[in-house]
Amino acid sequence: MANFLQQVVSGLASGGIYGSLALAIVLIHRATGVLNFAQGEMATLSAFVCWTLIDHGWAFWPAFGATIVLSFAGGVALQRTVIRPIQGGPLLGVVILTIGLLIAINGLDTWIWGGAAKQFHGPFSTAPINVAGVAFSKQDIGVIAISILAVVLIGLLFAKTKLGLGLRAAATNPDEARLAGVCVPAMLALGWGLAAVLGAVAGVMAAPSLFLEPNMMRTVLLYAFAAAVLGGMDSPIGAVIGGLVLGVLLNLVGTYVHWIGGELRLAVALAVILSVLLVRPAGLFGQTAVRRV
């Protein structure tokens, strides 16, 4: 039982990371119809920035804060310079552009920081903490807390603020949003900035356990996509829950189904998604549009 709980919590920690990245993907997809394949590499870049600041003697939390600000600015800048000119163009072109971005950022990371894996000392110790007789890793608990905090803050921004309303309106119906006076291009850029922030959280939280190197987020990106599809590509809550479910499920399968082990986890993830989509094509939380005409 203790082992089971430990595996669940440790799965929730990875799930929180998948969920944050999945949410970033869903936010951009909802707002612009763009599938951002570079989201994982953007997160890695953020983690590198954070690592560099710490390497220069910064404490973790100020470095994390600065990384978040820089990532936001980077996301906005990326949208304004690279994405905007081809927004609304053919889907294939947009997809290829974000894949190109993936490769470019990956190359940039290698060029600046080299390909060797770096130790990233996170803010949480890996020492165990006893809760009701079960030993959990402090790092797992910390990662869960930070991921959930990030997701909740973004959720509140969208649901409760005027800016969030503008973001949702611009995503739902850009033409109408403009007629209401919303500056849609600014909202789209803001959306990319917020997605980059979520990515930064995911990247920095993942780095201590994965070791920091340019390809760190490759598999995480696949899991994040899986989580987004599982939850329903257009449902922010679905993306987060999909991430958590996937994290726990993979951990349990890896622990208890011995012949699967570490290598087949990705295949298991995809099998799960396939079966969910067979039953619910819109994903667990996706809505098939309800509309009366």
Added chain:
Amino acid sequence: MPLLELRDVEARYGEIRALHGVTLSVAEGDFVAILGANGAGKTTALRAISGTVKTSGDVLYDGHKIFRRTPESMARRGVAHVPEGRGTFMTLSVLDNLRIGAWVRRGTSPRDLANVFEFFPRLYERRDQQAGTLSGGEQQMLALGRAMMAKPRLLLLDEPSLGLAPLVVREIFATLGRMNESGTTIVVVEQNATLALRAAKHAFLLEAGRVVLGGVASDLQANESVRRSYLGY
């Protein structure tokens, strides 16, 4: 000084010219109907004002020539445009749809919301529903309610009666009348000329992208050729 003036405004969609030099003016506090057959350029005339189509010629608003009109800049100047087909935010709640109407204003005052709900009690009953689940009439009410939230100086409406039950249409035009009485200038495009001429103070008749007739609504109503072509009696 008129609130809105169009001088020789032309508009085209690619090769097709939709407006051939439209000239008209709308006084502050006026209620103007733009009539005409399908394809006469009524919708384009509204779009020229709100900046959703490229034009040449001059559009003057509040005495100033407005050069680079975009929908968002016109919204900030106090122009609310309700396009044809009840443009609502389908996946947002009724309440959020109304709140976005107040985007150009500072915050959403509960009094404005209460005001809209007083006009359209049915929207209050459905305030937490997604706009996409409303009936056609309710969506038109929502679109109008959203425009009310902006407290516009100039309200542009495109075919508000289209596809709606007569009772709903009457309700909507009654609301327009009350908004006009409280000072909002209204320009409405309508295929239903009888209805529009009854509600409006002034009217313009568009034919093939030109204004062919303009004046006091009751005069147009009495005009022989208008009656034969547009009123059908």
